[in-house]
Amino acid sequence: MATITFKCPNCGGGLVFDPSVQKFRCEFCNSVFTQNELDALSPDQTTDRKDTFDYEETPEENSPQSAAGKQQDSVRPGKETDRPAGLGGEEAGTSGPSFHHGSGEAVIYTCPSCGAEIVTDAVTAATFCYYCHNPVVLQGKLSGDYLPDKIIPFKYNRDRAEEEFIKFVRSKKFVPAAFFSREQIEKLTGVYYPFWVYDCELSGYANGRMDRIRVWMSGDDEYTETSIYHFERGGTVRVEGQVSQALKQNDHRLIDAVMPYNMRDVEDFSMGFLQGFVAQRRDVETKEISKALTDKARSYALTAMRNTVTGYQTVSVENSHYDIRNERWQYLLLPVWVLTYGRGSTKKYYFAMNGDTGEVQGRLPVSGGRLAAFSAILGAAAFAVSILIGYFLI
Numbered sequence: 001m002a003t004i005t006f007k008c009p010n011c012g013g014g015l016v017f018d019p020s021v022q023k024f025r026c027e028f029c030n031s032v033f034t035q036n037e038l039d040a041l042s043p044d045q046t047t048d049r050k051d052t053f054d055y056e057e058t059p060e061e062n063s064p065q066s067a068a069g070k071q072q073d074s075v076r077p078g079k080e081t082d083r084p085a086g087l088g089g090e091e092a093g094t095s096g097p098s099f100h101h102g103s104g105e106a107v108i109y110t111c112p113s114c115g116a117e118i119v120t121d122a123v124t125a126a127t128f129c130y131y132c133h134n135p136v137v138l139q140g141k142l143s144g145d146y147l148p149d150k151i152i153p154f155k156y157n158r159d160r161a162e163e164e165f166i167k168f169v170r171s172k173k174f175v176p177a178a179f180f181s182r183e184q185i186e187k188l189t190g191v192y193y194p195f196w197v198y199d200c201e202l203s204g205y206a207n208g209r210m211d212r213i214r215v216w217m218s219g220d221d222e223y224t225e226t227s228i229y230h231f232e233r234g235g236t237v238r239v240e241g242q243v244s245q246a247l248k249q250n251d252h253r254l255i256d257a258v259m260p261y262n263m264r265d266v267e268d269f270s271m272g273f274l275q276g277f278v279a280q281r282r283d284v285e286t287k288e289i290s291k292a293l294t295d296k297a298r299s300y301a302l303t304a305m306r307n308t309v310t311g312y313q314t315v316s317v318e319n320s321h322y323d324i325r326n327e328r329w330q331y332l333l334l335p336v337w338v339l340t341y342g343r344g345s346t347k348k349y350y351f352a353m354n355g356d357t358g359e360v361q362g363r364l365p366v367s368g369g370r371l372a373a374f375s376a377i378l379g380a381a382a383f384a385v386s387i388l389i390g391y392f393l394i
Helices: 035-041 158-170 252-256 286-306 368-393
Strands: 003-006 015-018 023-026 055-058 075-077 105-110 117-120 124-128 135-138 189-218 221-245 278-280 314-341 349-354 360-363
Touching: 117 124, 158 314, 158 349, 158 360, 189 286, 221 286, 221 314, 252 314, 252 349, 286 314
Parallel strands: 189 278
Antiparallel strands: 003 055, 003 135, 015 023, 075 105, 105 117, 124 135, 124 278, 189 221, 189 314, 314 349, 349 360
Protein backbone atom coordinates (compact mmCIF):
# COMPACT_ATOMS: atom_id res chain seq x y z
CA MET A 1 0.00 0.00 0.00
CA ALA A 2 1.37 3.40 -1.00
CA THR A 3 1.31 6.95 0.24
CA ILE A 4 -0.01 9.65 -2.06
CA THR A 5 1.02 13.30 -2.27
CA PHE A 6 -0.94 15.58 -4.58
CA LYS A 7 1.40 17.71 -6.68
CA CYS A 8 1.24 21.32 -7.91
CA PRO A 9 1.11 21.48 -11.77
CA ASN A 10 3.41 24.53 -11.70
CA CYS A 11 6.28 23.56 -9.41
CA GLY A 12 5.63 20.00 -8.25
CA GLY A 13 5.18 21.03 -4.62
CA GLY A 14 2.60 19.48 -2.35
CA LEU A 15 -0.99 20.74 -2.60
CA VAL A 16 -3.22 21.28 0.43
CA PHE A 17 -6.88 22.22 0.63
CA ASP A 18 -7.25 25.83 1.84
CA PRO A 19 -10.60 26.30 3.63
CA SER A 20 -10.36 30.11 3.49
CA VAL A 21 -10.71 30.13 -0.31
CA GLN A 22 -12.19 26.63 -0.80
CA LYS A 23 -9.43 25.86 -3.28
CA PHE A 24 -6.19 23.89 -3.42
CA ARG A 25 -3.02 25.81 -2.63
CA CYS A 26 0.63 24.98 -3.25
CA GLU A 27 2.70 25.43 -0.11
CA PHE A 28 5.80 26.30 -2.15
CA CYS A 29 4.81 28.61 -5.04
CA ASN A 30 1.47 29.65 -3.48
CA SER A 31 -0.46 28.80 -6.66
CA VAL A 32 -4.19 28.28 -6.19
CA PHE A 33 -6.36 25.83 -8.14
CA THR A 34 -9.99 24.83 -8.23
CA GLN A 35 -11.02 21.20 -8.49
CA ASN A 36 -12.13 21.76 -12.11
CA GLU A 37 -8.80 23.36 -13.04
CA LEU A 38 -6.85 20.41 -11.68
CA ASP A 39 -9.19 17.96 -13.39
CA ALA A 40 -8.59 19.71 -16.71
CA LEU A 41 -4.81 19.72 -16.21
CA SER A 42 -4.42 16.04 -15.45
CA PRO A 43 -7.45 13.93 -16.44
CA ASP A 44 -7.23 10.36 -15.22
CA GLN A 45 -9.99 7.95 -16.10
CA THR A 46 -8.33 4.81 -14.80
CA THR A 47 -8.57 5.30 -11.06
CA ASP A 48 -11.48 4.47 -8.79
CA ARG A 49 -10.82 7.61 -6.74
CA LYS A 50 -13.26 10.45 -7.25
CA ASP A 51 -10.52 12.89 -8.21
CA THR A 52 -8.10 13.40 -11.05
CA PHE A 53 -5.20 15.10 -9.30
CA ASP A 54 -1.66 14.66 -10.43
CA TYR A 55 -0.28 12.66 -7.55
CA GLU A 56 2.92 10.92 -6.55
CA GLU A 57 2.87 7.44 -5.05
CA THR A 58 5.58 5.84 -2.97
CA PRO A 59 4.96 2.10 -3.28
CA GLU A 60 6.17 -0.33 -0.69
CA GLU A 61 8.76 -2.00 -2.86
CA ASN A 62 10.41 1.30 -3.90
CA SER A 63 10.52 2.93 -0.49
CA PRO A 64 13.91 3.70 1.08
CA GLN A 65 13.14 1.52 4.09
CA SER A 66 11.93 -1.59 2.27
CA ALA A 67 15.33 -3.29 2.23
CA ALA A 68 14.92 -4.15 5.90
CA GLY A 69 12.33 -6.84 5.40
CA LYS A 70 9.66 -4.63 3.77
CA GLN A 71 8.46 -3.02 6.98
CA GLN A 72 6.32 -0.41 5.20
CA ASP A 73 2.60 -0.97 5.67
CA SER A 74 3.49 -3.68 8.17
CA VAL A 75 1.72 -4.12 11.47
CA ARG A 76 3.89 -4.16 14.55
CA PRO A 77 2.00 -4.86 17.78
CA GLY A 78 2.96 -2.88 20.83
CA LYS A 79 4.61 0.03 18.99
CA GLU A 80 2.33 2.81 20.27
CA THR A 81 5.35 4.51 21.83
CA ASP A 82 6.87 5.03 18.35
CA ARG A 83 4.03 7.31 17.35
CA PRO A 84 5.06 10.94 16.92
CA ALA A 85 3.58 13.31 19.50
CA GLY A 86 0.27 14.75 18.45
CA LEU A 87 -0.78 12.07 15.97
CA GLY A 88 -3.14 10.49 18.41
CA GLY A 89 -3.53 7.86 21.04
CA GLU A 90 -1.64 9.80 23.72
CA GLU A 91 -2.17 8.38 27.15
CA ALA A 92 -3.29 10.43 30.10
CA GLY A 93 -0.42 12.48 31.37
CA THR A 94 0.37 13.92 27.95
CA SER A 95 -1.15 16.63 25.86
CA GLY A 96 -2.10 16.89 22.23
CA PRO A 97 -4.84 15.59 19.95
CA SER A 98 -6.27 12.29 21.09
CA PHE A 99 -7.53 10.13 18.26
CA HIS A 100 -8.58 6.53 17.86
CA HIS A 101 -6.00 3.83 18.65
CA GLY A 102 -7.23 1.39 16.06
CA SER A 103 -6.64 -2.10 17.38
CA GLY A 104 -3.65 -1.13 19.51
CA GLU A 105 -1.26 -1.64 16.60
CA ALA A 106 0.98 0.74 14.71
CA VAL A 107 1.15 0.83 10.91
CA ILE A 108 4.34 2.04 9.22
CA TYR A 109 4.49 4.00 5.95
CA THR A 110 7.23 5.96 4.23
CA CYS A 111 7.06 9.69 3.48
CA PRO A 112 7.37 10.21 -0.30
CA SER A 113 9.25 13.49 0.23
CA CYS A 114 11.93 12.75 2.81
CA GLY A 115 11.85 8.96 3.23
CA ALA A 116 11.13 9.11 6.95
CA GLU A 117 8.80 6.63 8.62
CA ILE A 118 5.21 7.71 9.14
CA VAL A 119 3.80 5.86 12.13
CA THR A 120 0.04 5.79 12.40
CA ASP A 121 -2.81 3.51 13.45
CA ALA A 122 -5.13 1.20 11.56
CA VAL A 123 -7.92 3.75 10.98
CA THR A 124 -5.93 6.84 10.01
CA ALA A 125 -6.35 7.60 6.30
CA ALA A 126 -4.59 10.96 5.93
CA THR A 127 -1.90 12.57 8.06
CA PHE A 128 1.42 14.47 7.99
CA CYS A 129 5.04 13.51 7.99
CA TYR A 130 6.21 14.81 11.35
CA TYR A 131 9.70 15.50 9.99
CA CYS A 132 9.14 17.45 6.76
CA HIS A 133 5.44 18.18 7.51
CA ASN A 134 4.47 16.89 4.07
CA PRO A 135 0.74 16.03 3.90
CA VAL A 136 0.10 12.48 2.72
CA VAL A 137 -2.94 10.36 1.98
CA LEU A 138 -2.50 6.68 2.80
CA GLN A 139 -3.68 4.94 -0.34
CA GLY A 140 -6.09 2.06 0.11
CA LYS A 141 -7.43 3.27 3.47
CA LEU A 142 -10.27 5.09 1.69
CA SER A 143 -10.86 2.90 -1.34
CA GLY A 144 -13.27 0.16 -2.33
CA ASP A 145 -15.90 -0.33 0.37
CA TYR A 146 -14.16 2.30 2.50
CA LEU A 147 -14.40 5.04 -0.13
CA PRO A 148 -16.57 7.81 1.38
CA ASP A 149 -19.66 8.88 -0.56
CA LYS A 150 -19.66 12.48 0.63
CA ILE A 151 -17.62 15.00 2.58
CA ILE A 152 -18.14 18.42 4.13
CA PRO A 153 -14.86 20.26 3.49
CA PHE A 154 -13.33 22.51 6.13
CA LYS A 155 -14.68 26.07 5.90
CA TYR A 156 -12.40 27.43 8.64
CA ASN A 157 -8.63 27.40 8.23
CA ARG A 158 -6.04 26.95 10.97
CA ASP A 159 -5.55 30.67 11.64
CA ARG A 160 -9.27 31.12 12.27
CA ALA A 161 -9.38 28.02 14.46
CA GLU A 162 -6.50 29.34 16.57
CA GLU A 163 -8.25 32.70 16.95
CA GLU A 164 -11.44 31.01 18.14
CA PHE A 165 -9.48 28.76 20.51
CA ILE A 166 -7.68 31.71 22.16
CA LYS A 167 -10.92 33.70 22.39
CA PHE A 168 -12.73 30.75 23.97
CA VAL A 169 -10.01 30.02 26.52
CA ARG A 170 -9.58 33.67 27.53
CA SER A 171 -13.29 33.95 28.18
CA LYS A 172 -12.93 31.35 30.93
CA LYS A 173 -11.40 31.83 34.36
CA PHE A 174 -8.66 29.85 36.06
CA VAL A 175 -7.50 27.91 32.97
CA PRO A 176 -3.85 26.75 33.34
CA ALA A 177 -1.40 28.73 31.23
CA ALA A 178 -0.08 25.44 29.80
CA PHE A 179 -3.43 24.81 28.13
CA PHE A 180 -3.10 27.81 25.82
CA SER A 181 0.68 28.01 25.48
CA ARG A 182 2.15 28.28 21.99
CA GLU A 183 3.36 24.68 22.23
CA GLN A 184 -0.16 23.53 23.02
CA ILE A 185 -1.82 25.69 20.35
CA GLU A 186 0.43 24.13 17.72
CA LYS A 187 -1.20 20.79 18.50
CA LEU A 188 -4.58 22.03 17.31
CA THR A 189 -5.41 19.62 14.50
CA GLY A 190 -7.98 19.53 11.72
CA VAL A 191 -9.52 16.07 11.61
CA TYR A 192 -12.09 14.49 9.30
CA TYR A 193 -14.18 12.05 11.36
CA PRO A 194 -16.26 9.26 9.76
CA PHE A 195 -20.05 9.19 10.03
CA TRP A 196 -22.94 7.23 8.62
CA VAL A 197 -25.95 9.16 7.30
CA TYR A 198 -29.20 7.20 7.21
CA ASP A 199 -32.35 7.99 5.19
CA CYS A 200 -35.48 5.89 4.94
CA GLU A 201 -39.18 5.92 4.18
CA LEU A 202 -41.75 4.54 6.63
CA SER A 203 -45.25 3.41 5.72
CA GLY A 204 -47.69 2.64 8.51
CA TYR A 205 -50.54 3.63 10.77
CA ALA A 206 -51.35 4.77 14.29
CA ASN A 207 -54.59 4.84 16.26
CA GLY A 208 -55.60 5.83 19.73
CA ARG A 209 -57.71 8.00 21.99
CA MET A 210 -58.14 11.74 22.18
CA ASP A 211 -60.02 13.69 24.86
CA ARG A 212 -61.70 17.07 24.70
CA ILE A 213 -62.37 18.52 28.14
CA ARG A 214 -64.82 21.33 28.92
CA VAL A 215 -65.10 22.94 32.38
CA TRP A 216 -67.77 25.47 33.43
CA MET A 217 -69.36 26.96 36.54
CA SER A 218 -73.06 27.04 37.37
CA GLY A 219 -73.68 28.92 40.58
CA ASP A 220 -71.31 27.53 43.14
CA ASP A 221 -70.92 24.26 41.27
CA GLU A 222 -68.12 23.37 38.85
CA TYR A 223 -68.84 20.93 36.06
CA THR A 224 -66.38 18.97 33.90
CA GLU A 225 -67.35 17.27 30.67
CA THR A 226 -64.94 14.86 28.96
CA SER A 227 -65.68 13.90 25.36
CA ILE A 228 -63.75 10.83 24.20
CA TYR A 229 -62.87 10.31 20.53
CA HIS A 230 -60.99 7.71 18.55
CA PHE A 231 -58.45 8.64 15.91
CA GLU A 232 -56.73 6.77 13.11
CA ARG A 233 -53.84 8.00 11.02
CA GLY A 234 -51.98 6.33 8.19
CA GLY A 235 -49.51 7.33 5.55
CA THR A 236 -45.89 7.62 4.56
CA VAL A 237 -43.16 9.53 6.38
CA ARG A 238 -39.73 10.29 4.94
CA VAL A 239 -36.89 10.51 7.49
CA GLU A 240 -33.63 12.00 6.23
CA GLY A 241 -30.26 12.96 7.59
CA GLN A 242 -29.89 10.79 10.69
CA VAL A 243 -26.18 11.01 11.53
CA SER A 244 -24.27 8.43 13.55
CA GLN A 245 -20.57 8.33 14.39
CA ALA A 246 -18.61 5.56 12.68
CA LEU A 247 -15.51 5.40 14.90
CA LYS A 248 -15.77 3.11 17.92
CA GLN A 249 -13.24 4.47 20.37
CA ASN A 250 -13.63 8.12 19.50
CA ASP A 251 -14.62 10.50 22.31
CA HIS A 252 -18.23 10.89 21.19
CA ARG A 253 -18.90 13.70 23.65
CA LEU A 254 -16.23 15.81 21.98
CA ILE A 255 -17.78 15.46 18.52
CA ASP A 256 -21.41 15.58 19.68
CA ALA A 257 -20.64 18.91 21.37
CA VAL A 258 -20.17 20.68 18.02
CA MET A 259 -23.08 19.07 16.17
CA PRO A 260 -25.06 19.69 14.01
CA TYR A 261 -23.51 20.29 10.61
CA ASN A 262 -25.07 22.15 7.71
CA MET A 263 -25.93 19.25 5.43
CA ARG A 264 -26.37 21.64 2.50
CA ASP A 265 -22.56 21.91 2.46
CA VAL A 266 -22.11 18.24 1.57
CA GLU A 267 -20.04 17.58 -1.56
CA ASP A 268 -18.99 14.50 -3.47
CA PHE A 269 -15.89 13.00 -1.90
CA SER A 270 -12.49 13.83 -3.38
CA MET A 271 -9.14 12.77 -1.96
CA GLY A 272 -7.85 16.30 -2.45
CA PHE A 273 -10.00 17.60 0.41
CA LEU A 274 -7.91 15.49 2.81
CA GLN A 275 -4.62 17.20 1.90
CA GLY A 276 -3.34 19.14 4.90
CA PHE A 277 -5.61 17.42 7.42
CA VAL A 278 -5.85 14.19 9.40
CA ALA A 279 -8.60 11.78 8.35
CA GLN A 280 -9.96 8.76 10.16
CA ARG A 281 -11.44 5.68 8.47
CA ARG A 282 -14.63 4.15 9.81
CA ASP A 283 -14.58 0.98 11.91
CA VAL A 284 -18.33 0.85 12.59
CA GLU A 285 -20.55 -0.84 9.98
CA THR A 286 -24.22 -0.22 9.28
CA LYS A 287 -25.37 -3.49 10.84
CA GLU A 288 -24.01 -2.32 14.20
CA ILE A 289 -26.13 0.84 14.29
CA SER A 290 -29.09 -0.14 12.11
CA LYS A 291 -31.46 -1.02 14.94
CA ALA A 292 -30.80 2.18 16.87
CA LEU A 293 -31.40 4.34 13.80
CA THR A 294 -34.48 2.48 12.59
CA ASP A 295 -35.99 2.68 16.09
CA LYS A 296 -35.28 6.39 16.07
CA ALA A 297 -36.89 6.73 12.63
CA ARG A 298 -40.01 4.90 13.82
CA SER A 299 -40.22 7.18 16.86
CA TYR A 300 -39.94 10.23 14.62
CA ALA A 301 -42.66 8.92 12.29
CA LEU A 302 -44.98 8.23 15.20
CA THR A 303 -44.42 11.72 16.59
CA ALA A 304 -45.06 13.25 13.17
CA MET A 305 -48.38 11.43 12.82
CA ARG A 306 -49.30 12.18 16.44
CA ASN A 307 -48.76 15.90 15.79
CA THR A 308 -51.43 15.86 13.08
CA VAL A 309 -54.03 15.40 15.82
CA THR A 310 -54.80 18.87 17.19
CA GLY A 311 -57.50 20.59 19.19
CA TYR A 312 -57.67 18.03 22.00
CA GLN A 313 -56.38 18.29 25.55
CA THR A 314 -54.94 14.78 25.65
CA VAL A 315 -53.92 12.38 22.91
CA SER A 316 -52.66 8.86 23.56
CA VAL A 317 -51.47 6.37 20.94
CA GLU A 318 -52.74 2.84 21.52
CA ASN A 319 -51.47 0.96 18.47
CA SER A 320 -48.95 1.72 15.76
CA HIS A 321 -46.95 -0.09 13.11
CA TYR A 322 -44.43 1.15 10.56
CA ASP A 323 -42.67 -0.72 7.79
CA ILE A 324 -39.31 0.66 6.71
CA ARG A 325 -38.45 0.79 3.01
CA ASN A 326 -36.20 2.65 0.60
CA GLU A 327 -33.28 2.73 3.03
CA ARG A 328 -30.17 4.62 2.01
CA TRP A 329 -26.82 4.70 3.78
CA GLN A 330 -24.08 7.21 2.98
CA TYR A 331 -20.55 7.21 4.32
CA LEU A 332 -19.61 10.79 5.19
CA LEU A 333 -16.52 12.61 6.51
CA LEU A 334 -17.12 15.66 8.73
CA PRO A 335 -14.51 18.29 9.75
CA VAL A 336 -13.50 19.15 13.33
CA TRP A 337 -10.66 21.26 14.73
CA VAL A 338 -9.66 19.51 17.93
CA LEU A 339 -7.19 19.85 20.78
CA THR A 340 -7.10 17.67 23.88
CA TYR A 341 -5.24 18.08 27.15
CA GLY A 342 -4.61 15.63 29.96
CA ARG A 343 -1.25 16.45 31.50
CA GLY A 344 -0.88 15.08 35.02
CA SER A 345 -4.41 13.72 35.15
CA THR A 346 -6.46 10.77 33.96
CA LYS A 347 -9.26 13.20 33.09
CA LYS A 348 -9.27 14.46 29.51
CA TYR A 349 -10.08 18.05 28.60
CA TYR A 350 -10.74 19.24 25.10
CA PHE A 351 -11.43 22.09 22.72
CA ALA A 352 -13.45 21.31 19.61
CA MET A 353 -14.57 23.54 16.76
CA ASN A 354 -16.97 22.53 14.01
CA GLY A 355 -14.94 22.96 10.82
CA ASP A 356 -18.09 23.76 8.85
CA THR A 357 -20.25 26.02 11.06
CA GLY A 358 -17.61 27.38 13.47
CA GLU A 359 -19.49 26.14 16.55
CA VAL A 360 -17.08 25.99 19.51
CA GLN A 361 -17.32 23.84 22.63
CA GLY A 362 -14.85 22.70 25.22
CA ARG A 363 -14.22 21.19 28.60
CA LEU A 364 -11.40 23.14 30.16
CA PRO A 365 -9.11 22.34 33.09
CA VAL A 366 -8.95 24.53 36.19
CA SER A 367 -5.65 25.73 37.60
CA GLY A 368 -5.55 25.00 41.33
CA GLY A 369 -2.94 27.71 41.83
CA ARG A 370 -4.96 30.39 40.06
CA LEU A 371 -8.11 29.39 41.92
CA ALA A 372 -6.29 29.47 45.26
CA ALA A 373 -4.78 32.87 44.48
CA PHE A 374 -8.18 34.27 43.55
CA SER A 375 -9.71 32.82 46.72
CA ALA A 376 -6.92 34.38 48.77
CA ILE A 377 -7.57 37.79 47.18
CA LEU A 378 -11.29 37.50 47.88
CA GLY A 379 -10.57 36.43 51.45
CA ALA A 380 -8.20 39.38 51.99
CA ALA A 381 -10.75 41.78 50.51
CA ALA A 382 -13.50 40.41 52.74
CA PHE A 383 -11.23 40.68 55.79
CA ALA A 384 -10.38 44.31 54.95
CA VAL A 385 -14.06 45.18 54.55
CA SER A 386 -14.91 43.57 57.88
CA ILE A 387 -12.12 45.60 59.57
CA LEU A 388 -13.45 48.84 58.10
CA ILE A 389 -17.01 48.04 59.12
CA GLY A 390 -15.86 47.23 62.65
CA TYR A 391 -13.86 50.47 62.82
CA PHE A 392 -16.84 52.67 61.92
CA LEU A 393 -19.23 50.83 64.20
CA ILE A 394 -17.10 51.14 67.30
